[in-house]
Amino acid sequence: MCGIAGIIAKRPVNPQAVEAMTRKLAHRGPDDQGLWRSGDGKAALGHRRLSILDTSMAGHQPMARDDLVTVFNGEIYNFVELRTELAELGETFATQSDTEVILAAYGRWGTDCFARFNGMFALAILDQPRNRLVCARDRFGEKPFLFAARPGLFAFASEYKALLALSEVSRDFELLPLLRFAHRPATGLDDQRATVFPAISQLLPGERLILDLDSLEHRIDRYWTLRRDQGLAGLGIDEAAERFRDLLTDSVRLRLRSDVAVGSCLSGGLDSGSIIMLARRLLGDGVPYHVFTGRFPGTKADEWEVARHTALAAGAIVHQVEPGAAGLLADLPDFLWANELPVGSASQYAQYCVFRLAKEMGVTVLLDGQGADEILGGYEQYFARYLAGRPETERADEERAIRARYPGALDNPRQALSKALPPRLRHWLARVSGRGSDLLFGLTADLAAQVALANAEPPVPENWPPLSAELARDSFATHLPVLLRYGDRNSMAHSREVRLPFCDHRIAEFALSLDPRLLMGDAQTKRLLREAMKGILPEPVRSRWNKQGFLPPQELWFTQGLAEEAERVIEDPSFAAAGCWNVGWWKSAVKRLRSGEGHLAWMLWRPLMIEGWRRHFLGRINAEPSVPGVLP
Structure with missing residues (x-):
């Protein structure tokens, strides 16, 4: 690296x-x-x-x-x-x-x-x-x-x-x-050849x-x-799970090659847990294996009660760090300088802290589970694409099973109606009512319309199942490339190398060639991985249906100093001078946050990061002299 x-x-x-x-x-x-x-x-x-x-x-x-x-x-x-x-x-x-x-x-x-x-x-x-x-x-x-x-x-x-x-x-x-990124963090910065800098x-x-x-x-x-192998479409779940397990095991084996210490990131989820358990099998019981986890004690965001099952089963040496709002505010200049672009949530700061801990402990290489959600169908919102590709005769029963296990996976009629309204009408309604929580409401009307148009969903290729097409796009064009940029910058900020066994092209080619039922059928996210890890991953982890993600308690952090920082940013004359923000809506958002609408912490994060980027990255770059690339 x-x-x-x-x-x-x-x-x-x-x-x-x-x-x-x-x-x-x-x-x-x-x-x-x-x-x-x-x-x-x-x-x-x-x-x-x-x-x-x-x-x-x-x-x-x-x-x-x-x-x-x-x-x-x-x-x-x-x-x-x-x-x-x-x-x-x-x-x-x-x-x-x-x-x-x-x-x-x-x-x-x-x-x-x-x-x-x-x-x-x-x-x-x-x-x-x-x-x-x-x-x-x-x-x-x-x-x-x-x-x-x-x-x-x-x-x-x-x-x-x-x-x-x-x-x-x-x-x-x-x-x-x-602004495209602020509206939908999977777009704008990593999904096209052009970057935020035209040069x-x-x-x-x-x-x-x-x-x-x-x-x-x-x-x-x-x-x-990426090409789909039509010959794999007829595999059953048992054979597919066995072949997938072999592929993932070999991917982990290759990524354990190193002349320096190797460990793993650990969360309470399937992905990192699977990697740790396979690494333990490959290394044997006598080799010390260090794992690093971020904790948020006393909050619902803390995954330790689940993660400890994996740590105990693997006999791993556990190192923990507890990121918080005060640390983020103190680290913000260095954090944004390292990331070079705005980041989508406080999760990226927690990742930054985990890699810093690994440096302190002297472990240079870390395996992580990034990529599994996009390749294998790990997010609940993918169920809509899955159902779109199912026969009409089977769709109703499957939808009922999905709603029973994942109540928030599918849009309710009110959400669907709201999304269907023209952007300018939604913008006007939000301005008149002082409500809403879409970032577009916080932009000027013209810019909001431009961003909504630029971020419109692209068409699904006709020759691909809707789920497979969505997973391929998120894996290679939109969602995952953004997360990979975070992983690269946050690990490199502390001179650590992060390796991702799920990001093996053999795994992507195999999984995305399968019948989508093997990925998300039976009302299961990542069904293939769950089946493949039977008898290997501790059952409380393998059969954990809800996906929490490595997400700090961002709403709580806004009550511990981030709200005041966001308010300072919004009140600063430079915020209005930027010419893109609907300043009144953001001031109202701060008041609403303080009155109990904690979900607005996720929206207020966006201008906090963009304006912080202007100051701590762009401002620092512009303050430094440049060097001519060629001699006179």
């Missing part, structure tokens, strides 16, 4: 610029740093290293082999198998690192190598014989790849702050993506980029696209 940066230009690159970029990434790689320049000076690559595999200096980057030079962030989990295959083809190796395997694989197979990798990665390979730079991002987008294509210069980096250090990269930002773009999951070193023209295409 590392930080990467580079500049390719038509004039000699300023080496101080690349060094400035990698300084901005020091938290991603505190163990080593490196800089490489081409003979003509027109290409420079920088790297910061967090040593995980082959921690000797043999793993130093940028790494060169046969006129190929690479900088790489992430892990190729199947590098051992690939190295064996390449050795049988005549390749030799001088290190035990996965970075060298990348170079050998590219030298042997070209850009087709990316489809052979099972891992999380963002990388760039300077291919001098072919006069090109080849870049790629992993299938799920676990690792970031940001780039700026400017006249006479192409630059890339792991984080925005590194690119914004260059004088050629404008620090101007677009407001609409931020910066991003590779999307599963994409590769090829840059011509002379013209600096680039093209982007996909090296992987």
Whole structure:
């Protein structure tokens, strides 16, 4: 796990610029740093290293082999198998690192190598014989790849702050993506190539980029696209659960490969619990295994009473942290600087605290359960899509069973009517009544209409079951990529590596090819995982029907200082001067919150984060001098 940066230009690159970029990434790689320049000076690559595999200096980057030079962030989990295959083809190796395997694989197979990798990665390979730079991002987008294509210069980096250090990269930002995110946190910031900074773009999951070193023209295409295997549609639940269990076990096995300490994040849910129990099986009883959990004692948000079943069954060494409102307010500048963009809820701060605890305990690598909800149908709202794909003759009985177990899973008629009203009419009603809890009411009428239009639900592909299409979109375009950005930034803020066994393309291809009944039938979320973990996961966890999520008591936190902070933000003249907020509605929202409408804490979080981002990220960026990327 590392930080990467580079500049390719038509004039000699300023080496101080690349060094400035990698300084901005020091938290991603505190163990080593490196800089490489081409003979003509027109290409420079920088790297910061967090040593995980082959921690000797043999793993130093940028790494060169046969006129190929690479900088790489992430892990190729199947590098051992690939190295064996390449050795049988005549390749030799001088290190035990996965970075060298990348170079050998590219030298042997070209850009087709990316489809052979099972891992999380963002990388760039300077291919001098072919006069090109080849870049790629992993299938799920676990690792970031940001780039700026400017006249006479192409630059890339792991984080925005590194690119914004260059004088050629404008620090101007677009407001609409931020407001789209505030309205629906799965959209606006991670679901398209454009970013909040018009000068910066991003590779999307599963994409590769090829840059011509002379013209600096680039093209982007996909090296992987999710496809459904029609041959799996007829599997029954027993066979599917067995095959899924084997896939998940192998995914955990690969992600346990490390030359430094490995542990896990722990919540009270199925996902992290399944990973911990499978890791224990693979490691054996004699190996110490550290798990890290965030607690909120005395509140309904505290999951320890369920999580302890997993910890006890695994014989894990438990470390606990108790995030709170006071800590968030104290950490807010550093937290937003690390995340680089606004975050959707206080859950991300709790995650930030868990990774900080892991650093304090000396555990560098953490396995986590991210991705299971999106791939396997873990959210109650997916039941609507599930029912849409069921035969009419079976739908009524299934709907009754779903409503009995998950009363809030399906819209009631009043909610459906409210959503059907035109955005401008809803906005007017909220302004007149002073009620409502949709973020659109807190925007000016014109902007509210723009955001509602931009965030309209996309059509479902006709050749996919509605549930499968929704899960695929959330896994690779909207919901999960946002969560992966949080995980990347929060872990890297503390120089920790987070590995996600559910984010294995083999698992996604298998699960999304199954009959949707195997995912959400029998009125069960994540039915496939529940069946697969019988006899492995403690029963109180396996059969826990409600999904709580790793959510702090955000409403309580607003009574412990966040409401006052939100009020300060709203009362500040800069809030009205931003020109996007319906200031009166937000002032009313604060009063309503204090009068007992605690649910408004979730809405007030949004302007608190956006305005906090302006101050603590954008303000800090703008206060720092920039460096020219090329020499005069």
